[in-house]
Amino acid sequence: MKYQIIPVTPFQQNCSLxxxxxTNSAAVVDPGGNVDRIxxxxxxxxxxxxxxxxxxxxxxxxxxxxxxAQQTNAAxxxxxxxxxxxxxxxxxQSQNFGFPHCDAFEPDQYLQDGDVxxxxxxxxxxxxxxxxxxxxxxxxxxxxxxxxxxDILFRSSIGRTDFPQSNHQDLIQSITSKLWPLGADVEFIxxxxxxxxxxxxxxxxxxxxxxxxx
Numbered sequence: 001m002k003y004q005i006i007p008v009t010p011f012q013q014n015c016s017l018x019x020x021x022x023t024n025s026a027a028v029v030d031p032g033g034n035v036d037r038i039x040x041x042x043x044x045x046x047x048x049x050x051x052x053x054x055x056x057x058x059x060x061x062x063x064x065x066x067x068x069a070q071q072t073n074a075a076x077x078x079x080x081x082x083x084x085x086x087x088x089x090x091x092x093q094s095q096n097f098g099f100p101h102c103d104a105f106e107p108d109q110y111l112q113d114g115d116v117x118x119x120x121x122x123x124x125x126x127x128x129x130x131x132x133x134x135x136x137x138x139x140x141x142x143x144x145x146x147x148x149x150x151d152i153l154f155r156s157s158i159g160r161t162d163f164p165q166s167n168h169q170d171l172i173q174s175i176t177s178k179l180w181p182l183g184a185d186v187e188f189i190x191x192x193x194x195x196x197x198x199x200x201x202x203x204x205x206x207x208x209x210x211x212x213x214x
Contacts, residue, residue, distance in 0.1 A: 001122045001144045005189060006041055006173065007033040009012050009062040009099070014189055016091060020120025027051040027119045028074075028190065029148050031064040038068060051119065052074060054078040055150030056136040057086025058163075059093040061191060066105040077117060080128050080193070081110040083135025085165075108167040111137050124148075127178045131171025132159030141183055147188040147198075151177060158207045175208050 003018045009032045017038065017095075019026035026047035031038055044050055049072045052065050055078045069076050084092070090102045111117070113128035117139065126138040132151045139148040151159040153175055161168040183200025195200075202210050 001119070001141050001146070003146070003189070004045075006034070006038055006133075008032045008037065009060045009112040012192060014187055014191055014193075016118060017045075018049070018122075019039055019045070020029075020122045023120035025049055025050050025120030025127075027053050027117075028068065029053045029189075030055055030150065031068050032060040032062065033064045035064040035067045035071070038064065039071065042072075049074045051056060051117065052076045053117065053124075053139060053148075054107065055138065055148065055191070056133040057083035057090075057153070058133065059090060059097055059099050061093075061150060062087060062182045063090070063099055070093065070107075075108040076105065077109045078111045078126075078139050079113065079133075080109060080130075080135035082130065082165075084110070084135050086133060086135075097197060112134075113137075127174075127188060128179050129171075129174035131161060131169075131174045132169055133163065134157075134165045138179065142188075145183065145186045147179065147186055149179065149188045149190055151191040153188065153201060153205075153208070154190045155192050155201070157193075157207055158205070160179040163190075172208060 006015045008015045013032040016029040023104045088104045095101045111126045115126040117124045127138040
């Protein structure tokens with residue numbers, strides 16, 4: 001599976017364009033905004049957008065999803081239904097975070113833990129990882145040893161848990177029980193900032209390093 005990170009919104013959120021080389025079928029993970037930029041990359045690479053994948057309902061991750069779907073007929077897939085209230089609250093999120101007005105929308109499909117999402121001939125496993133938000137999911141490509149984790153985990157940090165229905169202990173549990181078992185050599189693309197590996201974070205991340213769990 002090929003991928004390209006496209007930073008979007010004033011929050012520099014890591015939107016990802018991912019695609020299957022055999023079929024040119026593509027998906028966009030977390031299109032928070034800057035839809036024209038995303039469409040430009042899709043056109044430049046000659047890809048066919050079939051899915052829009054959402055890790056969670058915060059505006060910097062989903063703010064461009066409805067417009068992108070309208071312009072491409074791609075299906076909006078995810079997050080888990082527990083984040084429905086965040087998506088329904090997008091107009092207020094727009095005001096609170098100083099974003100252009102964003103209408104609420106209904107995803108074509110909510111996801112459950114263990115679901116599999118296909119992009120052409122490639123497959124992504126869905127992991128429900130509550131904590132930052134109750135309906136947060138991660139996407140994992142076993143063939144590429146690569147995960148898209150949204151705002152669950154960052155290089156040397158973890159997601160905030162001061163939002164409505166966030167839970168710090170749930171977040172730690174999601175990281176240690178859902179992400180770590182994927183393997184120390186798995187790379188991950190976080191919602192913000194540079195990539196890392198789960199092994200690097202298990203060793204050095206001050207919030208979830210293994211020595212904290214002993």
